[in-house]
Amino acid sequence: MxxxxxxxxxxxxxxxxxxxxxxxxxxxxxxxxxxxxxxxxxxxxxxxxxxxxxxxxxxxxxxxxxxxxxxxxxxxxxxxxxxxxxxxxxxxxxxxxxxxxxxxxxxxxxxxxxxxxxxxxxxxxxxxxxxxxxxxxxxxxxxxxxxxxxxxxxxxxxxxxxxxxxxxxxxxxxxxxxxxxxxxxxxxxxxxxxxxxxxxxxxxxxVESLVQGSKERVPLSEEEEVDAIAEALTEEILERNGIYFLGSGSTIKRIKDRLGIDGTLLGVDVVRVRNRKANLLVKDATEGDLLRFLDENPRIIVTVIGGLGFLFGRGNQQFSARVLRRIPKEDIIVVATRSKLEKGPLRVYTGDREVDEKLRGYVRVRVGPWMERLVRVV
Structure with a gap:
């Protein structure tokens, strides 16, 4: 052919x-x-x-x-x-x-x-x-x-x-x-x-599981669910001092707003939490910005891109293989509404097979204020 x-x-x-x-x-x-x-x-x-x-x-x-x-x-x-x-x-x-x-x-x-x-x-x-x-x-x-x-x-x-x-x-x-x-x-x-x-x-x-769909909006009926998740997770963040890399998307933006920081909707922000107060250190961070904070044991908070099922590899390439290699899987917090998990497994693609393999398996996804679901990552 x-x-x-x-x-x-x-x-x-x-x-x-x-x-x-x-x-x-x-x-x-x-x-x-x-x-x-x-x-x-x-x-x-x-x-x-x-x-x-x-x-x-x-x-x-x-x-x-x-x-x-x-x-x-x-x-x-x-x-x-x-x-x-x-x-x-x-x-x-x-x-x-x-x-x-x-x-x-x-x-x-x-x-x-x-x-x-x-x-x-x-x-x-x-x-x-x-x-x-x-x-x-x-x-x-x-x-x-x-x-x-x-x-x-x-x-x-x-x-x-x-x-x-x-x-x-x-x-x-x-x-x-x-x-x-x-x-x-x-x-x-x-x-x-x-x-x-x-x-x-x-x-x-x-071919099933090899070609993605198109990105979708979160249905309006889920707005209250997203708010409840953001409120609960914001409280948990404020209870633990440290560095956080907050990813992109409307769900994470609600967390940023509740933390009282002027974060981006579509970028990655670096935040330090100390004594229940959040300070924005870097707004709309690059890969290089994230690399500078890796020695401070940061945690990542990301959501799923609606319709695509990606955690890493679509729209958030700042979370590169060089960054993700240094962050333990248990320090990556995933939050998503249940509808985003209905179309099959979640996906990661960094271009580095060793890093992708580290992230694959099962991950806990926060799907409600006090509810998690184990979801397969491929």
Whole structure:
């Protein structure tokens, strides 16, 4: 079979440095210490794919240089390159960044339509919008998750899962479904405002437990339940002195508000509790900020991303493998409404197999003021 592969080489750079996306802020991301993450995640995809004998039947059609060609040259897969233009580089703070734009993704996708059986792209929600704008419903698409948000229902749960979906598609065992492509206004997102909309639908090869759904809102009927959980957990936090890394989401924001701190809705905040008083040490922390407090035995409080089932790996990349490696599993507090746990196990993906394995198994999830549930993490 022929499969398309398009890489957005700057996707995901804003995640660990608390920019909540990369659109229009590549320079700022690099100044904060960001480095490209998409190439390494595509390497994980191709490495997993190479373990299957059926992979010998796959020929890739890809973009020039950093948009696919450079990574494929590291592996044994046959491939052809669509050289729609020469990709140049610019240097920012000593980091080489390719001058790729959404137009590059769109042009490559249009060229691939009619020439491949499945188009695989590496990026986030913005990249998925560019792809469906170009191919519409003409062929199935599958996202390798390398962005920050990834609320759309077109992504595999991980790069390795994307490889498994491709193999099942090749075997004729993946069902084709229409899935929503969603995105949010990143500028508003950085101001803690969620302005999400659906941009269209895509045909997606789906294998159960390997492809995510789209993010959902918490039903209004659960508002009182969320308030009760936040009130109980806030009291517990104030009873224990120490450092807390408070994650993103509306449930955790209610805890921040009850603690009396000006925390972010969509970022990670560092808080010190002493004598029943909470002080905000770092608002909208980066990975580097979190690393500075690891010697003080911090605790993490996170919630589940509605509809996606992720604890770590979607929208909170500040909790990187370097951070999570140093924090015991028992010092990670998970809070969620019961409806968020109805769609199967929870998920983690840091890109580090040892760290992911540490977090897998079962975790206690606070589902009520005084109620916990054991939930499987995969």
């Amino acid at each position: 022929r499969a398309g592969l398009i890489i957005n080489p700057i996707a995901g750079m804003g995640g660990r440095v608390a920019l909540k996306g990369t659109d229009g802020v590549v320079e700022e991301a690099v100044r904060r210490g960001a480095r490209p993450v998409a190439p390494d995640l595509v390497r994980l995809f191709l490495s997993e794919l190479s373990h299957y004998p059926e992979a010998e039947k796959i020929t890739f059609l890809t973009g020039p240089g950093p948009m696919g060609e450079a990574i494929l040259r590291e592996f044994d897969f046959p491939f052809e390159v669509i050289r729609h233009r020469t990709i140049s580089y610019r240097e920012i703070e000593g980091v080489k960044i390719p001058d790729t734009t959404p137009d590059d993704t769109k042009k490559l996708a249009r060229e691939m339509a009619g020439k491949v059986e499945l188009l695989i792209f590496a990026g986030g929600d913005g990249t998925s919008r560019d792809v469906i704008e170009s191919v519409d419903m003409k062929l199935p698409v599958l996202g390798i998750p390398t962005g920050v948000k990834m609320y759309s229902g077109v992504f595999a749960y991980s790069p390795e899962d994307a490889a498994r979906v491709l193999i099942e598609f090749l075997r004729g065992k993946a069902r084709i479904e229409e899935r929503e492509v969603r995105d949010i206004d990143e500028e508003a997102y950085r101001r803690d405002e969620v302005r999400a909309r659906t941009y269209g639908k895509a045909l997606v090869p789906v």
